Amino acid sequence: MTKAIRIHQNGGPEVMQWEDVPTPEPGTGEALIKHEAVGLNYIDVYFRSGLYKAPHMPLTIGMEGAGTVVAVGPGVVNVKPGDRVAYAGPIGGYSTQRTIAADRLVALPDAITFTTGAAMMLQGMTAQYLLRRTHRVQPGETILVHAAAGGVGLIMCQWAKHLGAAVIGVVSTAEKAELAKANGAAHVVIGHENLPAEVKRITGGAMVPVSYDSVGKDTFNASIDSLAPLGLMASYGSASGPVPPVDIAMLGAKGSLFLTRPSLATYTAKRSDLETTAAELMDVVSKGIVKIQVNQTFPLAEAAKAHIALESRKTTGSTVLIP
Ligand code: NDP
Numbered sequence: 001m002t003k004a005i006r007i008h009q010n011g012g013p014e015v016m017q018w019e020d021v022p023t024p025e026p027g028t029g030e031a032l033i034k035h036e037a038v039g040l041n042y043i044d045v046y047f048r049s050g051l052y053k054a055p056h057m058p059l060t061i062g063m064e065g066a067g068t069v070v071a072v073g074p075g076v077v078n079v080k081p082g083d084r085v086a087y088a089g090p091i092g093g094y095s096t097q098r099t100i101a102a103d104r105l106v107a108l109p110d111a112i113t114f115t116t117g118a119a120m121m122l123q124g125m126t127a128q129y130l131l132r133r134t135h136r137v138q139p140g141e142t143i144l145v146h147a148a149a150g151g152v153g154l155i156m157c158q159w160a161k162h163l164g165a166a167v168i169g170v171v172s173t174a175e176k177a178e179l180a181k182a183n184g185a186a187h188v189v190i191g192h193e194n195l196p197a198e199v200k201r202i203t204g205g206a207m208v209p210v211s212y213d214s215v216g217k218d219t220f221n222a223s224i225d226s227l228a229p230l231g232l233m234a235s236y237g238s239a240s241g242p243v244p245p246v247d248i249a250m251l252g253a254k255g256s257l258f259l260t261r262p263s264l265a266t267y268t269a270k271r272s273d274l275e276t277t278a279a280e281l282m283d284v285v286s287k288g289i290v291k292i293q294v295n296q297t298f299p300l301a302e303a304a305k306a307h308i309a310l311e312s313r314k315t316t317g318s319t320v321l322i323p
Pocket residue numbers: 040041042043122123126147148149150151152153170171172173176214215218236237238239240241262263264265310311312313314315316317
C-alpha cells in the first residue's frame with residue numbers, strides 16, 4: 001500500500017485527505033519511486049482550489065519530489081533501482097510512492113540531500129529559465145523580482161546577484177525585506193502601492209528591463225509601470241489571483257513592451273532542455289552560489305497545514321513535506 005494526499009473535489013485546505021491507495025506498477029517507460037521528501041509549491045494551491053483544472057478526480061496533487069527508484073518498467077534505460085532521483089512534474093507528488101515517466105527524472109548527486117532536492121527542482125529550475133532564457137539577465141542590469149523572500153524569490157535573488165544584476169525585491173514585511181537582502185537583493189520595496197515611483201527613484205529614472213511577477217492580479221499594473229521602454233513583463237504566477245484580460249494597445253502606449261506568461265512545463269518539455277536546466281541548477285547549488293533555504297517542513301500527512309501557511313504568506317524560502 002501507498003499513502004497519498006488526495007482531493008476528491010476542489011476547495012480549501014480541508015479537501016486534502018490522507019488516504020491508502022494501491023501501490024502502482026511501473027508501466028512501459030515508467031519508474032516507481034519511493035519519496036524521501038516532497039516539495040510544496042504554489043501550483044499545488046492552484047490545483048487544490050480549482051484555479052488550475054484537475055486532470056481527474058480523485059487527484060494526488062503535488063509536482064515535485066526526491067527519492068529512490070524502487071522498480072522500473074520495460075524500456076527504461078536512464079535510471080535503475082536504487083538510484084537517487086528528483087523531479088518537477090508531472091502531478092502526483094503528495095505520496096509515499098508513485099510511478100512517473102522515467103524521462104522526467106534527473107539524477108540527484110550524493111552531495112545534495114533529498115530534502116534540498118525536493119525543495120529546489122521546481123522553484124530552482126523556474127529561476128533558471130526566468131533568469132537565463134525568458135530574459136537573459138546581463139551584468140549591470142537592475143531587475144524587479146516580486147515575492148523576493150519566497151521559494152522562487154530567494155533563489156532568484158541569489159542567482160541574479162551571481163549573474164551581476166541588482167535585484168529590486170518586492171516583499172510584504174520588514175522581516176521578509178531583511179531576508180531578501182541577506183540573500184542578495186540590492187534593494188527592497190515593502191508593498192507595491194508606490195512601486196513604479198520607488199523603481200524610478202532606485203534606477204535614477206531608467207526603470208527596469210524586466211519585471212518578474214509571480215503575484216498576478218494585485219501587482220500586474222505596478223510591474224508594467226516599472227518597465228523601461230521595450231521592457232519585458234514576465235507574468236509567471238498568480239498568488240493574489242489571475243490577471244484579468246489585457247488590452248494589448250496598452251503595451252504600445254507604455255513603451256513597446258513585451259509580455260509573456262511563461263511556464264516551467266514548456267521550458268523543460270524536451271528532455272534536452274530538462275537536462276540543461278537541471279544541470280545548471282545542480283551546478284550553482286553544488287558550488288554554494290545558490291543556497292536552497294528550507295525554512296519550513298511538515299509531515300506529508302499534514303499538508304493542509306503547509307497550504308494554510310503558504311497561502312497566508314507565513315512561509316519564507318522553500319517548504320518540504322516529509323512522507
Ligand atoms: P512563494 O514562496 O513565493 O509564496 C508566495 C508569495 O507570494 C507569498 O509568500 C507572498 O510574499 C506573495 N504574495 C503576494 N500576494 C499574495 C497573496 N494575495 N496571497 C498569497 N501570497 C501572496 O511561492 P512559490 O515560490 O512556490 O511560488 C512563487 C510564485 O511563482 C507562485 O505564484 C507560483 O505560482 C509561481 N511559479 C510559477 C512557475 C512557472 O513556471 N510559471 C513555476 C514555479 C512557481 P509576500 O508576503 O512577500 O508578498
